Amino acid sequence: MRLERLVGKWAGAGKRRTREIFESRKVVLNARICEDGKTLIGRFDQVEVDGAVVQNEVPRYVMLHKPQGIVSATSDPEHQTVIDLIGEEWAGRLHLAGRLDRFTSGLMILTNDSCYSESLTDPSKKVGKRYLVEVDGEIGSEVVSTFEAGMWFAKEKVITAPAVVHLLSPSKCRLTIFEGKHHQIKRMFASFSLKVISLHREAVGDLELLDELEEGQWMEFSPSR
Ligand code: URA
Numbered sequence: 001m002r003l004e005r006l007v008g009k010w011a012g013a014g015k016r017r018t019r020e021i022f023e024s025r026k027v028v029l030n031a032r033i034c035e036d037g038k039t040l041i042g043r044f045d046q047v048e049v050d051g052a053v054v055q056n057e058v059p060r061y062v063m064l065h066k067p068q069g070i071v072s073a074t075s076d077p078e079h080q081t082v083i084d085l086i087g088e089e090w091a092g093r094l095h096l097a098g099r100l101d102r103f104t105s106g107l108m109i110l111t112n113d114s115c116y117s118e119s120l121t122d123p124s125k126k127v128g129k130r131y132l133v134e135v136d137g138e139i140g141s142e143v144v145s146t147f148e149a150g151m152w153f154a155k156e157k158v159i160t161a162p163a164v165v166h167l168l169s170p171s172k173c174r175l176t177i178f179e180g181k182h183h184q185i186k187r188m189f190a191s192f193s194l195k196v197i198s199l200h201r202e203a204v205g206d207l208e209l210l211d212e213l214e215e216g217q218w219m220e221f222s223p224s225r
Contacts, residue, residue, distance in 0.1 A: 004037025010054045026050040061223050062110040067215035072099040085216055098180050106201030107209035127205045128176040134198040135189050138170045143192050
Protein backbone atom coordinates (compact mmCIF):
# COMPACT_ATOMS: atom_id res chain seq x y z
CA MET A 1 0.00 0.00 0.00
CA ARG A 2 1.02 3.62 -0.42
CA LEU A 3 2.37 5.33 2.67
CA GLU A 4 -0.02 8.28 2.20
CA ARG A 5 -2.99 5.93 2.49
CA LEU A 6 -1.84 4.57 5.86
CA VAL A 7 -0.96 8.02 7.20
CA GLY A 8 -4.18 9.64 5.92
CA LYS A 9 -6.28 6.89 7.46
CA TRP A 10 -4.41 7.05 10.77
CA ALA A 11 -4.74 10.85 10.94
CA GLY A 12 -8.34 10.85 9.71
CA ALA A 13 -7.15 13.36 7.12
CA GLY A 14 -8.21 14.07 3.56
CA LYS A 15 -5.81 14.25 0.62
CA ARG A 16 -4.79 17.89 1.17
CA ARG A 17 -4.14 17.55 4.89
CA THR A 18 -2.22 14.29 4.29
CA ARG A 19 -0.01 16.06 1.75
CA GLU A 20 0.68 18.78 4.32
CA ILE A 21 1.71 16.17 6.89
CA PHE A 22 4.28 14.83 4.41
CA GLU A 23 5.46 18.33 3.42
CA SER A 24 6.07 19.25 7.05
CA ARG A 25 8.59 16.34 7.20
CA LYS A 26 6.71 14.70 10.04
CA VAL A 27 6.51 11.23 8.51
CA VAL A 28 9.29 8.82 9.46
CA LEU A 29 9.60 5.55 7.57
CA ASN A 30 12.05 3.01 8.99
CA ALA A 31 13.90 5.73 10.95
CA ARG A 32 14.16 8.14 7.97
CA ILE A 33 12.05 11.16 7.13
CA CYS A 34 9.89 10.38 4.11
CA GLU A 35 8.30 13.16 2.08
CA ASP A 36 6.98 10.98 -0.73
CA GLY A 37 3.49 9.74 0.14
CA LYS A 38 3.50 7.51 -2.94
CA THR A 39 6.20 5.30 -1.39
CA LEU A 40 5.02 1.70 -1.27
CA ILE A 41 5.19 0.06 2.14
CA GLY A 42 4.54 -3.36 3.58
CA ARG A 43 3.09 -4.61 6.81
CA PHE A 44 6.45 -4.70 8.61
CA ASP A 45 7.69 -1.23 7.69
CA GLN A 46 7.86 1.02 10.75
CA VAL A 47 5.96 4.27 10.42
CA GLU A 48 5.78 7.25 12.78
CA VAL A 49 4.11 10.63 12.40
CA ASP A 50 5.37 13.44 14.59
CA GLY A 51 6.78 10.92 17.05
CA ALA A 52 3.59 8.85 17.30
CA VAL A 53 3.76 5.20 16.24
CA VAL A 54 1.45 4.46 13.31
CA GLN A 55 2.70 1.00 12.43
CA ASN A 56 5.27 -1.10 14.26
CA GLU A 57 4.59 -4.77 13.74
CA VAL A 58 7.57 -7.12 14.13
CA PRO A 59 7.52 -10.15 11.83
CA ARG A 60 7.30 -13.37 13.86
CA TYR A 61 8.02 -16.95 12.81
CA VAL A 62 7.38 -19.64 15.39
CA MET A 63 8.18 -23.34 15.25
CA LEU A 64 6.09 -25.30 17.75
CA HIS A 65 6.21 -28.96 18.76
CA LYS A 66 2.50 -29.63 18.97
CA PRO A 67 1.53 -32.38 21.41
CA GLN A 68 -1.44 -34.65 20.77
CA GLY A 69 -4.70 -33.29 22.19
CA ILE A 70 -3.99 -29.63 21.40
CA VAL A 71 -6.19 -27.96 18.81
CA SER A 72 -4.50 -26.23 15.88
CA ALA A 73 -6.78 -23.20 15.86
CA THR A 74 -6.41 -19.67 17.14
CA SER A 75 -9.27 -20.14 19.60
CA ASP A 76 -11.48 -22.98 20.78
CA PRO A 77 -14.29 -22.96 23.36
CA GLU A 78 -13.36 -26.39 24.74
CA HIS A 79 -9.74 -27.30 24.17
CA GLN A 80 -6.32 -25.76 24.65
CA THR A 81 -4.97 -24.32 21.39
CA VAL A 82 -1.49 -23.88 19.93
CA ILE A 83 -1.82 -20.13 20.62
CA ASP A 84 -2.41 -20.90 24.33
CA LEU A 85 0.87 -22.84 24.33
CA ILE A 86 2.82 -19.81 23.10
CA GLY A 87 1.32 -17.57 25.73
CA GLU A 88 3.08 -14.36 24.67
CA GLU A 89 1.32 -11.01 24.36
CA TRP A 90 1.83 -11.12 20.56
CA ALA A 91 0.66 -14.73 20.13
CA GLY A 92 -2.90 -13.68 19.30
CA ARG A 93 -1.68 -11.89 16.17
CA LEU A 94 -0.23 -15.08 14.71
CA HIS A 95 -1.97 -17.34 12.25
CA LEU A 96 -1.28 -20.96 11.38
CA ALA A 97 0.72 -21.96 8.33
CA GLY A 98 -1.21 -25.21 7.92
CA ARG A 99 -3.10 -27.26 10.48
CA LEU A 100 -2.70 -30.61 12.19
CA ASP A 101 -5.53 -32.74 13.55
CA ARG A 102 -5.96 -32.73 17.32
CA PHE A 103 -4.65 -36.30 17.42
CA THR A 104 -1.49 -35.46 15.40
CA SER A 105 1.75 -34.27 16.98
CA GLY A 106 4.79 -32.51 15.56
CA LEU A 107 5.88 -29.45 13.66
CA MET A 108 3.54 -26.49 13.43
CA ILE A 109 4.50 -23.12 12.03
CA LEU A 110 2.82 -19.93 13.18
CA THR A 111 3.50 -16.46 11.85
CA ASN A 112 2.04 -13.00 11.32
CA ASP A 113 3.58 -12.88 7.83
CA SER A 114 0.91 -14.01 5.37
CA CYS A 115 3.35 -13.99 2.43
CA TYR A 116 5.46 -16.55 4.27
CA SER A 117 2.54 -18.75 5.33
CA GLU A 118 1.13 -18.73 1.79
CA SER A 119 4.51 -19.80 0.44
CA LEU A 120 4.15 -22.95 2.58
CA THR A 121 0.46 -23.70 2.18
CA ASP A 122 -0.31 -22.75 -1.42
CA PRO A 123 -0.80 -26.17 -3.12
CA SER A 124 0.71 -24.86 -6.36
CA LYS A 125 4.04 -24.37 -4.50
CA LYS A 126 4.17 -28.14 -3.82
CA VAL A 127 5.92 -27.82 -0.46
CA GLY A 128 6.53 -31.28 1.05
CA LYS A 129 5.16 -32.12 4.50
CA ARG A 130 6.91 -35.15 5.96
CA TYR A 131 5.19 -37.37 8.52
CA LEU A 132 6.04 -40.43 10.57
CA VAL A 133 3.02 -42.71 10.33
CA GLU A 134 2.01 -45.91 12.06
CA VAL A 135 -1.06 -47.86 11.02
CA ASP A 136 -2.91 -50.84 12.46
CA GLY A 137 -1.95 -53.28 9.69
CA GLU A 138 0.48 -53.94 6.90
CA ILE A 139 1.41 -51.22 4.41
CA GLY A 140 1.40 -53.37 1.29
CA SER A 141 3.03 -52.63 -2.06
CA GLU A 142 -0.33 -51.64 -3.53
CA VAL A 143 -0.67 -48.93 -0.87
CA VAL A 144 2.81 -47.61 -1.61
CA SER A 145 2.36 -47.58 -5.38
CA THR A 146 -1.05 -45.91 -5.13
CA PHE A 147 0.26 -43.18 -2.83
CA GLU A 148 3.26 -42.65 -5.12
CA ALA A 149 1.06 -42.41 -8.20
CA GLY A 150 -1.47 -40.03 -6.59
CA MET A 151 -4.92 -41.10 -5.51
CA TRP A 152 -8.48 -40.02 -6.23
CA PHE A 153 -10.17 -37.95 -3.52
CA ALA A 154 -13.86 -38.16 -4.40
CA LYS A 155 -14.98 -35.36 -2.05
CA GLU A 156 -12.65 -32.77 -3.62
CA LYS A 157 -12.73 -34.47 -7.06
CA VAL A 158 -8.95 -34.30 -7.35
CA ILE A 159 -6.03 -36.65 -7.63
CA THR A 160 -3.50 -36.06 -4.85
CA ALA A 161 0.04 -35.08 -5.83
CA PRO A 162 2.37 -38.10 -5.96
CA ALA A 163 3.59 -38.79 -2.40
CA VAL A 164 6.97 -40.14 -1.31
CA VAL A 165 6.87 -43.27 0.88
CA HIS A 166 9.73 -44.86 2.82
CA LEU A 167 8.75 -48.04 4.61
CA LEU A 168 10.34 -48.34 8.07
CA SER A 169 8.58 -51.55 9.15
CA PRO A 170 5.49 -53.43 7.89
CA SER A 171 3.20 -50.96 9.67
CA LYS A 172 5.33 -47.77 9.83
CA CYS A 173 6.51 -45.36 7.17
CA ARG A 174 7.82 -41.90 6.48
CA LEU A 175 5.35 -40.24 4.16
CA THR A 176 5.78 -36.91 2.38
CA ILE A 177 2.70 -35.28 0.90
CA PHE A 178 2.59 -32.09 -1.12
CA GLU A 179 -0.80 -30.65 -0.21
CA GLY A 180 -2.80 -30.40 3.01
CA LYS A 181 -6.28 -31.73 2.44
CA HIS A 182 -8.53 -32.29 5.42
CA HIS A 183 -7.45 -35.50 7.23
CA GLN A 184 -5.44 -36.31 4.11
CA ILE A 185 -3.20 -39.06 5.49
CA LYS A 186 -5.95 -40.73 7.49
CA ARG A 187 -8.14 -40.76 4.40
CA MET A 188 -5.34 -42.11 2.20
CA PHE A 189 -4.84 -45.09 4.51
CA ALA A 190 -8.56 -45.49 5.22
CA SER A 191 -9.14 -46.21 1.54
CA PHE A 192 -7.06 -49.37 2.13
CA SER A 193 -8.94 -50.10 5.39
CA LEU A 194 -5.90 -49.12 7.44
CA LYS A 195 -6.33 -46.97 10.54
CA VAL A 196 -3.65 -44.43 11.43
CA ILE A 197 -2.71 -45.04 15.07
CA SER A 198 0.10 -42.48 15.30
CA LEU A 199 0.88 -39.44 13.15
CA HIS A 200 3.75 -37.03 13.73
CA ARG A 201 4.91 -34.22 11.42
CA GLU A 202 8.69 -34.02 11.20
CA ALA A 203 9.24 -31.38 8.53
CA VAL A 204 7.62 -28.78 6.30
CA GLY A 205 9.71 -28.01 3.22
CA ASP A 206 13.28 -27.62 4.42
CA LEU A 207 12.22 -26.76 7.96
CA GLU A 208 12.80 -29.72 10.31
CA LEU A 209 11.29 -29.95 13.79
CA LEU A 210 14.33 -29.51 16.05
CA ASP A 211 15.12 -32.48 18.32
CA GLU A 212 15.65 -30.19 21.30
CA LEU A 213 12.07 -28.93 21.18
CA GLU A 214 10.07 -31.04 23.62
CA GLU A 215 6.34 -31.46 23.13
CA GLY A 216 4.62 -28.15 23.87
CA GLN A 217 7.83 -26.11 23.44
CA TRP A 218 8.36 -23.49 20.74
CA MET A 219 11.02 -21.17 19.40
CA GLU A 220 11.24 -18.26 17.00
CA PHE A 221 13.24 -18.74 13.81
CA SER A 222 14.27 -16.76 10.73
CA PRO A 223 12.92 -18.27 7.55
CA SER A 224 15.28 -18.89 4.65
CA ARG A 225 13.58 -17.69 1.46
N1 URA B 1 -3.18 -35.83 7.54
C1 URA B 1 -4.04 -36.14 8.53
O1 URA B 1 -4.86 -37.04 8.40
N2 URA B 1 -3.97 -35.44 9.69
C2 URA B 1 -3.07 -34.45 9.89
O2 URA B 1 -3.04 -33.85 10.98
C3 URA B 1 -2.18 -34.15 8.86
C4 URA B 1 -2.26 -34.84 7.69
